[in-house]
Amino acid sequence: MKISARRVDQATILDVSGNIDMSNSPEVRKALLREIGQKGVSRVALNLTGVGYIDSSGVASLVEGLKASRETGSRFVLFGLNDSAREVLKISRLLKLFEVYDDETQAIAS
Amino acid sequence: MTPIAAKQPRDMKKSSKSSRAFLLKLELRSHPTLLCVIRGALEPLMEMLGFTGEHNRAIIRAVDEAVSNIMRHSYHGRLDQPIEIYCSRLERRTNGETEQGVEILLFDCGPAVDTTKLVARPLDELRPGGLGLHIIRGSMDTVQYKRAGRLNRLRLVKFARSLKDERGSEEEKQS
Numbered sequence: 001m002k003i004s005a006r007r008v009d010q011a012t013i014l015d016v017s018g019n020i021d022m023s024n025s026p027e028v029r030k031a032l033l034r035e036i037g038q039k040g041v042s043r044v045a046l047n048l049t050g051v052g053y054i055d056s057s058g059v060a061s062l063v064e065g066l067k068a069s070r071e072t073g074s075r076f077v078l079f080g081l082n083d084s085a086r087e088v089l090k091i092s093r094l095l096k097l098f099e100v101y102d103d104e105t106q107a108i109a110s
Numbered sequence: 111m112t113p114i115a116a117k118q119p120r121d122m123k124k125s126s127k128s129s130r131a132f133l134l135k136l137e138l139r140s141h142p143t144l145l146c147v148i149r150g151a152l153e154p155l156m157e158m159l160g161f162t163g164e165h166n167r168a169i170i171r172a173v174d175e176a177v178s179n180i181m182r183h184s185y186h187g188r189l190d191q192p193i194e195i196y197c198s199r200l201e202r203r204t205n206g207e208t209e210q211g212v213e214i215l216l217f218d219c220g221p222a223v224d225t226t227k228l229v230a231r232p233l234d235e236l237r238p239g240g241l242g243l244h245i246i247r248g249s250m251d252t253v254q255y256k257r258a259g260r261l262n263r264l265r266l267v268k269f270a271r272s273l274k275d276e277r278g279s280e281e282e283k284q285s
Contacts, residue, residue, distance in 0.1 A: 019149075022178045023142035053149065055174055056190065056241040084167050091248045092241050 003031050011043040011108055017050030020058035029061035036068045036076060044069065045107040049080030059092055066098060075099065079107040113137065114192045114261060115217045128202040128215060140181045140191040140218075145174055148195065159199055159212050160270045168249035169212065169268055175242040175249075176216050176264055184220025184262060200267065211251075211269035222257045231284050 001018030012035045020028055035044045044065070048054070054103070069076035077099040081089070089095040101107040134155055138144045149170050156166045177193060185191040193216065200211040228243065247253050252267035 019146055021142065021145045021174065022182065023145060029228070053170075053174075055171070056177060056245055057178065059241055067237075072136075084171075087164065087167060088171060088245065091245055 001027065003027060005031065005035055008108055010041065010044055012038065012041050013045050013047055013104065013108075015047045015050070016023065019053040020051055021055040022057040025055070025057040025061050028058060028089075029064055032061060032065035032076075033068055036065060036072060036074055041074060043075040043077065043108075045077045045078050045079060046103065047081070047104065047107075048078060048085055051080075051085060052082065054085050054088055056088070056092070059088055059094065062098065063094065077101060077107050077110065079103055113194065114219055115194050115196070115215075115258075115263075127204075128200065129241060130201075131199045132196065133199055134195075134197040136195040136197075137188065138193050138195075140185045140193055141189045142178070142181055145177060148177060152197070155197060156212065158211050161212070161268070165268070165270060169214070169266075172246045172249040172266055172268075173214055173216070175245050176266065179242050179246075180216065180218045180220065180262070183219045184223070191219065196229055200269070202262075202269070209269045214266040216264040216266070217258075217261050219260065220262055223262055224254060225255060228255060 001016065001020060003014060003016045003023045006013050006015070008093065014031060014035060016028065018024075032044065032046070035041060046062070046065070066074050079101040080103065082102060086095065086100075089100075099107075099110065101110060124249070134151070136148060136151060145220065152170050152173060153166060156169050161169055173195070173282070178196070180193055181187065196217075197213040198213045198215075200213050202209050203213070250266045252269050254265040256263045256265070
Protein backbone atom coordinates (compact mmCIF):
# COMPACT_ATOMS: atom_id res chain seq x y z
CA MET A 1 0.00 0.00 0.00
CA LYS A 2 1.16 3.52 -0.77
CA ILE A 3 -0.12 6.74 0.72
CA SER A 4 0.83 10.31 -0.14
CA ALA A 5 -0.54 13.78 0.55
CA ARG A 6 -0.92 16.82 -1.69
CA ARG A 7 -2.48 20.24 -1.17
CA VAL A 8 -5.22 21.68 -3.37
CA ASP A 9 -6.15 25.16 -2.09
CA GLN A 10 -7.33 24.73 1.50
CA ALA A 11 -7.79 21.00 1.12
CA THR A 12 -5.45 18.08 1.51
CA ILE A 13 -5.87 15.10 -0.75
CA LEU A 14 -4.61 11.79 0.59
CA ASP A 15 -3.99 9.38 -2.26
CA VAL A 16 -4.01 5.75 -1.21
CA SER A 17 -3.28 2.81 -3.47
CA GLY A 18 -3.24 -0.92 -2.80
CA ASN A 19 -5.26 -2.84 -0.24
CA ILE A 20 -6.01 -1.69 3.30
CA ASP A 21 -6.09 -4.45 5.89
CA MET A 22 -4.78 -5.05 9.40
CA SER A 23 -1.22 -5.26 8.09
CA ASN A 24 -1.17 -1.60 7.08
CA SER A 25 -4.28 0.20 8.38
CA PRO A 26 -2.26 1.85 11.20
CA GLU A 27 -0.38 3.74 8.45
CA VAL A 28 -3.67 5.04 7.05
CA ARG A 29 -4.84 6.04 10.50
CA LYS A 30 -1.57 7.84 11.23
CA ALA A 31 -1.61 9.74 7.93
CA LEU A 32 -5.26 10.70 8.33
CA LEU A 33 -4.88 12.00 11.87
CA ARG A 34 -1.71 13.88 10.89
CA GLU A 35 -3.38 15.67 8.00
CA ILE A 36 -6.62 16.38 9.87
CA GLY A 37 -4.58 17.87 12.69
CA GLN A 38 -2.70 20.26 10.37
CA LYS A 39 -3.43 23.95 10.89
CA GLY A 40 -4.97 25.73 7.94
CA VAL A 41 -6.48 22.61 6.43
CA SER A 42 -10.25 22.94 6.19
CA ARG A 43 -10.83 19.68 4.38
CA VAL A 44 -9.14 16.32 4.05
CA ALA A 45 -10.24 14.19 1.10
CA LEU A 46 -9.26 10.53 1.03
CA ASN A 47 -8.77 9.27 -2.50
CA LEU A 48 -9.69 5.58 -2.57
CA THR A 49 -9.62 5.23 -6.35
CA GLY A 50 -6.58 2.98 -6.16
CA VAL A 51 -7.81 0.88 -3.24
CA GLY A 52 -9.03 -2.58 -4.19
CA TYR A 53 -9.92 -3.86 -0.73
CA ILE A 54 -10.53 -2.36 2.68
CA ASP A 55 -11.23 -4.40 5.81
CA SER A 56 -12.79 -3.53 9.16
CA SER A 57 -9.51 -2.20 10.55
CA GLY A 58 -9.32 0.17 7.56
CA VAL A 59 -12.91 1.21 8.20
CA ALA A 60 -11.99 1.82 11.84
CA SER A 61 -9.23 4.17 10.65
CA LEU A 62 -11.77 6.09 8.58
CA VAL A 63 -14.06 6.35 11.61
CA GLU A 64 -11.19 7.74 13.65
CA GLY A 65 -10.55 10.27 10.91
CA LEU A 66 -14.19 11.29 10.89
CA LYS A 67 -14.24 11.70 14.65
CA ALA A 68 -11.03 13.74 14.60
CA SER A 69 -12.37 16.02 11.86
CA ARG A 70 -15.51 16.67 13.89
CA GLU A 71 -13.38 17.58 16.89
CA THR A 72 -11.20 19.98 14.89
CA GLY A 73 -14.07 21.47 12.90
CA SER A 74 -12.66 20.40 9.56
CA ARG A 75 -14.30 18.20 6.94
CA PHE A 76 -13.30 14.68 6.08
CA VAL A 77 -14.59 13.36 2.77
CA LEU A 78 -14.09 10.19 0.72
CA PHE A 79 -14.04 9.73 -3.02
CA GLY A 80 -13.31 7.06 -5.61
CA LEU A 81 -14.79 4.13 -3.68
CA ASN A 82 -15.07 0.86 -5.59
CA ASP A 83 -17.87 -1.65 -5.00
CA SER A 84 -15.91 -3.48 -2.30
CA ALA A 85 -15.31 -0.32 -0.25
CA ARG A 86 -18.94 0.76 -0.59
CA GLU A 87 -20.15 -2.67 0.48
CA VAL A 88 -18.03 -2.79 3.62
CA LEU A 89 -19.19 0.69 4.65
CA LYS A 90 -22.78 -0.26 3.89
CA ILE A 91 -22.67 -3.49 5.86
CA SER A 92 -21.15 -1.52 8.76
CA ARG A 93 -23.97 1.01 8.40
CA LEU A 94 -21.41 3.76 8.01
CA LEU A 95 -21.97 4.74 4.39
CA LYS A 96 -24.46 7.46 5.32
CA LEU A 97 -22.19 8.90 8.00
CA PHE A 98 -19.40 9.72 5.58
CA GLU A 99 -19.44 12.36 2.86
CA VAL A 100 -18.81 10.23 -0.22
CA TYR A 101 -18.18 11.62 -3.71
CA ASP A 102 -17.51 10.01 -7.04
CA ASP A 103 -14.36 11.94 -7.93
CA GLU A 104 -11.87 14.53 -6.77
CA THR A 105 -13.58 17.47 -8.49
CA GLN A 106 -16.79 16.81 -6.58
CA ALA A 107 -14.96 16.12 -3.34
CA ILE A 108 -13.17 19.47 -3.52
CA ALA A 109 -16.08 21.51 -4.82
CA SER A 110 -18.73 20.27 -2.42
CA MET B 111 4.39 -27.17 9.44
CA THR B 112 2.43 -29.90 11.21
CA PRO B 113 -1.28 -29.91 10.45
CA ILE B 114 -3.25 -28.74 13.46
CA ALA B 115 -6.71 -29.99 12.62
CA ALA B 116 -7.18 -33.50 13.90
CA LYS B 117 -10.06 -34.22 11.59
CA GLN B 118 -9.86 -32.88 8.10
CA PRO B 119 -13.08 -32.51 6.17
CA ARG B 120 -13.70 -35.40 3.82
CA ASP B 121 -15.83 -35.80 0.78
CA MET B 122 -19.15 -37.05 1.97
CA LYS B 123 -22.67 -37.53 0.93
CA LYS B 124 -24.58 -36.66 4.05
CA SER B 125 -27.88 -37.67 2.53
CA SER B 126 -29.67 -37.63 -0.76
CA LYS B 127 -30.26 -33.94 -0.14
CA SER B 128 -26.75 -32.68 0.57
CA SER B 129 -23.11 -33.44 -0.13
CA ARG B 130 -19.67 -31.99 0.45
CA ALA B 131 -16.51 -32.20 -1.67
CA PHE B 132 -13.20 -31.03 -0.25
CA LEU B 133 -11.36 -28.63 -2.58
CA LEU B 134 -8.57 -26.66 -0.97
CA LYS B 135 -6.53 -26.42 2.21
CA LEU B 136 -4.42 -23.43 3.18
CA GLU B 137 -1.88 -23.60 6.02
CA LEU B 138 -0.36 -20.35 7.13
CA ARG B 139 1.23 -18.52 9.99
CA SER B 140 -0.58 -15.75 11.83
CA HIS B 141 1.20 -12.96 9.98
CA PRO B 142 -1.07 -10.13 8.74
CA THR B 143 0.94 -9.76 5.52
CA LEU B 144 -0.49 -13.16 4.51
CA LEU B 145 -4.06 -11.84 4.46
CA CYS B 146 -3.63 -10.66 0.88
CA VAL B 147 -2.41 -14.14 -0.07
CA ILE B 148 -5.58 -15.71 1.32
CA ARG B 149 -7.75 -13.22 -0.56
CA GLY B 150 -5.80 -13.87 -3.73
CA ALA B 151 -6.24 -17.64 -3.39
CA LEU B 152 -9.93 -17.56 -2.58
CA GLU B 153 -11.14 -15.20 -5.27
CA PRO B 154 -10.63 -17.57 -8.24
CA LEU B 155 -11.83 -20.54 -6.19
CA MET B 156 -15.08 -18.77 -5.35
CA GLU B 157 -15.48 -17.81 -9.00
CA MET B 158 -15.03 -21.44 -9.91
CA LEU B 159 -17.83 -22.30 -7.49
CA GLY B 160 -20.11 -19.79 -9.13
CA PHE B 161 -19.77 -16.88 -6.74
CA THR B 162 -19.33 -13.70 -8.70
CA GLY B 163 -19.39 -10.00 -7.94
CA GLU B 164 -20.91 -9.07 -4.61
CA HIS B 165 -21.21 -12.67 -3.35
CA ASN B 166 -17.58 -13.40 -4.17
CA ARG B 167 -16.45 -10.26 -2.36
CA ALA B 168 -18.67 -11.10 0.63
CA ILE B 169 -17.04 -14.51 1.13
CA ILE B 170 -13.53 -13.11 0.80
CA ARG B 171 -14.41 -10.33 3.21
CA ALA B 172 -15.78 -12.81 5.76
CA VAL B 173 -12.72 -15.07 5.61
CA ASP B 174 -10.35 -12.10 5.76
CA GLU B 175 -12.15 -10.75 8.84
CA ALA B 176 -12.22 -14.18 10.47
CA VAL B 177 -8.48 -14.71 9.96
CA SER B 178 -7.79 -11.17 11.17
CA ASN B 179 -9.80 -11.94 14.31
CA ILE B 180 -7.76 -15.10 14.89
CA MET B 181 -4.51 -13.13 14.52
CA ARG B 182 -5.69 -10.33 16.77
CA HIS B 183 -7.78 -12.04 19.45
CA SER B 184 -6.78 -15.70 19.49
CA TYR B 185 -3.04 -15.20 18.99
CA HIS B 186 -2.82 -11.64 20.36
CA GLY B 187 -0.63 -10.44 17.52
CA ARG B 188 1.93 -13.25 17.65
CA LEU B 189 3.13 -13.73 14.10
CA ASP B 190 4.21 -17.37 14.04
CA GLN B 191 1.11 -19.28 15.10
CA PRO B 192 -0.66 -21.82 12.85
CA ILE B 193 -3.93 -21.25 11.05
CA GLU B 194 -5.63 -23.70 8.71
CA ILE B 195 -8.37 -23.00 6.22
CA TYR B 196 -10.36 -25.76 4.48
CA CYS B 197 -12.68 -25.04 1.58
CA SER B 198 -15.30 -27.52 0.38
CA ARG B 199 -17.98 -27.43 -2.26
CA LEU B 200 -21.46 -27.99 -0.88
CA GLU B 201 -24.55 -29.10 -2.72
CA ARG B 202 -28.03 -29.29 -1.37
CA ARG B 203 -31.38 -30.06 -2.88
CA THR B 204 -34.34 -28.02 -1.81
CA ASN B 205 -37.72 -27.98 -3.47
CA GLY B 206 -36.40 -29.91 -6.43
CA GLU B 207 -33.56 -27.48 -7.09
CA THR B 208 -29.86 -28.02 -6.51
CA GLU B 209 -27.97 -25.20 -4.84
CA GLN B 210 -24.21 -24.95 -4.84
CA GLY B 211 -22.39 -23.47 -1.94
CA VAL B 212 -19.12 -23.32 -0.10
CA GLU B 213 -18.12 -24.38 3.38
CA ILE B 214 -15.02 -22.79 4.86
CA LEU B 215 -13.54 -24.13 8.08
CA LEU B 216 -10.92 -22.13 9.97
CA PHE B 217 -8.83 -23.72 12.72
CA ASP B 218 -6.48 -22.14 15.21
CA CYS B 219 -4.71 -23.27 18.37
CA GLY B 220 -5.53 -20.27 20.53
CA PRO B 221 -7.35 -20.45 23.85
CA ALA B 222 -11.05 -21.24 23.78
CA VAL B 223 -13.16 -18.31 22.74
CA ASP B 224 -15.56 -16.96 25.32
CA THR B 225 -18.75 -17.37 23.32
CA THR B 226 -20.53 -14.79 25.45
CA LYS B 227 -18.17 -12.26 23.86
CA LEU B 228 -19.08 -13.30 20.33
CA VAL B 229 -21.60 -10.51 20.09
CA ALA B 230 -21.42 -7.88 17.39
CA ARG B 231 -21.48 -4.40 18.86
CA PRO B 232 -24.39 -2.05 18.14
CA LEU B 233 -23.78 -0.11 14.94
CA ASP B 234 -25.65 2.99 15.99
CA GLU B 235 -22.61 4.48 17.69
CA LEU B 236 -19.70 6.09 15.89
CA ARG B 237 -16.62 4.37 17.19
CA PRO B 238 -13.81 2.44 15.57
CA GLY B 239 -13.39 -1.28 16.06
CA GLY B 240 -15.72 -4.18 16.75
CA LEU B 241 -16.99 -4.39 13.18
CA GLY B 242 -15.37 -7.67 12.15
CA LEU B 243 -17.96 -10.04 13.59
CA HIS B 244 -20.78 -7.95 12.19
CA ILE B 245 -19.18 -8.07 8.75
CA ILE B 246 -18.69 -11.85 8.93
CA ARG B 247 -22.30 -12.48 9.94
CA GLY B 248 -23.60 -10.06 7.36
CA SER B 249 -21.61 -11.73 4.60
CA MET B 250 -22.32 -15.45 5.15
CA ASP B 251 -25.42 -17.63 5.47
CA THR B 252 -24.06 -19.62 8.40
CA VAL B 253 -21.43 -18.69 11.00
CA GLN B 254 -20.74 -21.31 13.68
CA TYR B 255 -18.03 -21.37 16.31
CA LYS B 256 -17.07 -24.60 18.05
CA ARG B 257 -14.27 -25.63 20.39
CA ALA B 258 -12.92 -28.86 18.90
CA GLY B 259 -10.50 -30.41 21.37
CA ARG B 260 -7.61 -27.99 21.68
CA LEU B 261 -8.67 -26.07 18.58
CA ASN B 262 -11.02 -23.26 17.76
CA ARG B 263 -13.14 -24.06 14.72
CA LEU B 264 -15.10 -21.47 12.82
CA ARG B 265 -17.48 -22.73 10.12
CA LEU B 266 -18.65 -20.37 7.42
CA VAL B 267 -21.20 -21.40 4.79
CA LYS B 268 -22.69 -19.59 1.86
CA PHE B 269 -24.93 -20.87 -0.93
CA ALA B 270 -24.84 -19.31 -4.33
CA ARG B 271 -27.15 -20.46 -7.02
CA SER B 272 -29.69 -22.85 -8.26
CA LEU B 273 -28.32 -25.22 -10.87
CA LYS B 274 -31.83 -25.63 -12.21
CA ASP B 275 -32.11 -21.90 -12.76
CA GLU B 276 -28.67 -21.84 -14.36
CA ARG B 277 -29.51 -24.71 -16.68
CA GLY B 278 -32.73 -22.98 -17.55
CA SER B 279 -30.97 -19.77 -18.47
CA GLU B 280 -28.43 -21.70 -20.55
CA GLU B 281 -31.24 -23.40 -22.41
CA GLU B 282 -32.86 -20.04 -23.02
CA LYS B 283 -29.59 -18.69 -24.43
CA GLN B 284 -29.24 -21.64 -26.77
CA SER B 285 -32.81 -21.57 -28.05
